Structure formats: C-alpha cells, structure tokens
Amino acid sequence: MTPAVSGQTLILILDRDPKRVNVLRHLLERERYQVVTAGDASEGLWSYRKIVLTDRPILAVVDMTLPSGAGMDVLRVIRSSPRGQEIPILAIGDPENSEIKIRTLTEGAADDFLEKPFNPREFLVRIGVLLRRYYQEEFRGLRFVFGPLTFDSDRMELRLEGKEIFLTPIEYRIVHYLILHQGFLVRKEDLSAALWSPDTMTEEDNLKVHICSIRKKLEDPARAPRFIETVRGFGYRFRKHWQEEPPLEKDSS
Missing domain, CATH: 3.40.50.2300 (Response regulator)
Structure with missing residues (x-):
C-alpha cells in the first residue's frame, strides 16, 4: 500500500x-x-x-x-x-x-x-x-436545484428554502453521490463502497445512521420523504421529479 x-x-x-x-x-x-x-x-x-x-x-x-x-x-x-x-x-x-x-x-x-x-x-x-x-479533487462544478433545495459543490453548500443546512463532511458526500445519480437506485453496497472500504463490517449500520441524520435536517417527519427515498432491501434514490406531496411510503432507512 x-x-x-x-x-x-x-x-x-x-x-x-x-x-x-x-x-x-x-x-x-x-x-x-x-x-x-x-x-x-x-x-x-x-x-x-x-x-x-x-x-x-x-x-x-x-x-x-x-x-x-x-x-x-x-x-x-x-x-x-x-x-x-x-x-x-x-x-x-x-x-x-x-x-x-x-x-x-x-x-x-x-x-x-x-x-x-x-x-x-x-x-x-x-x-x-x-x-x-x-x-482527491473530485465531484467539482455541480450546481443543482430541486424544488426548495439548492446544492452547490464548489461552495460545499446546501440550502433548503434559502436557509443553509449544515452537513458533516460524510453527509455532504452522501447527498452529493445521490444527486449525481438522481432518479436511479443506488444500492447500499455501492454507496457504502464510495464512502468506506468494501472490506469493513459496519458499513451498513454507519450508512443508516448518516441517512437518518440527513433526513432529520431536510425532511418533515410527519410527511413522506421529499428528497431521498428508501427502496427497501436494496438502497436509496434521490427523487427524479419534484413533488410537494410525494406518495406516502413506509421508510425504515
């Protein structure tokens, strides 16, 4: 190495x-x-x-x-x-x-x-x-607007309805990765491999903790997720189309 x-x-x-x-x-x-x-x-x-x-x-x-x-x-x-x-x-x-x-x-x-x-x-x-x-220099130059959400990779900034949302470094990378694959299912294994070593044994638990933290910052707990949806048993997807009231889903991260 x-x-x-x-x-x-x-x-x-x-x-x-x-x-x-x-x-x-x-x-x-x-x-x-x-x-x-x-x-x-x-x-x-x-x-x-x-x-x-x-x-x-x-x-x-x-x-x-x-x-x-x-x-x-x-x-x-x-x-x-x-x-x-x-x-x-x-x-x-x-x-x-x-x-x-x-x-x-x-x-x-x-x-x-x-x-x-x-x-x-x-x-x-x-x-x-x-x-x-x-x-490593990567994932530069992305500016993304999705409903009330604005993401700017050069400034490492995420705003919801104009208000800046603090993300930890790893939460930032999770959101960035999902946005880059917007509309597509990202398997838990693939997302974990982008964040941690594929050889580690605690990746999935760590990933769930971070996804839950991101949702607390972006989502209304009384409503279905508007941004990151869970595909149970497989992974996560950043929604392709903005909906103020997305279909209700049972979400377990």
Missing part, C-alpha cells in the same frame, strides 16, 4: 494505550506515513494545533475511551478549529458502547468509527479511504 495522497501525510494518534499506539505507529510508518502520538486530551490538542499549521495532508485517529468523555471533547475542538472541517477523523472505541458510536457519527465529530479490537489491515484500509475521500 502506498500513501493515498502526494506528500508525506501526517497522522495524529490520540490513544491512552501505549501498546496499541506502538502497533499502530509501526503499521503506519511501514506505509510511509509520518506519525505523531499523544496519550491524553491536552497532549493531543497541543499536537494537533502544531501540525495543523503545516500544509500537508492530516488525519486524526482518536480513542473514544479516554476518561470523562475527553475523546468527544477533542473531536469537537478539532471540528470547530479553522481547518477542522477539512481533516478526516477516524474514531476508535469499544463495541459495547453503541451510544458513543452513534453520537460520534451523527454529530459529525468523526467520519468513521472502528470498533476495538480491529484487524490491522482494516485499519490501514480505512485510513486510505478517508485520505482519498478528503484529498
């Missing part, structure tokens, strides 16, 4: 387990990434503020089992920083704490969540997918 982008990528690992940090550092350095490590929240934020001043690609790996919810605090500080929305973040955490996973993904604090213990190869694959997603 080679680095996903040109120039040596900086990867920040914030994890309180020194043994796991050493393993991850070895894996990443073998793939020619430059690694910066931190064992607690304050050290992690100090390291982040230092490396963010460079113009090199950056990715953060954050342990969500830090004491007193410090992992989530770190993610929020990163996301609120000037460059924070441009940096991919992989959260790692315990499988039994599903609430942390859901919050991390729905709040846009992280782009992906990997449950411990994880396969080293899967870890490297997810790192590569996130770096390609953020640092």
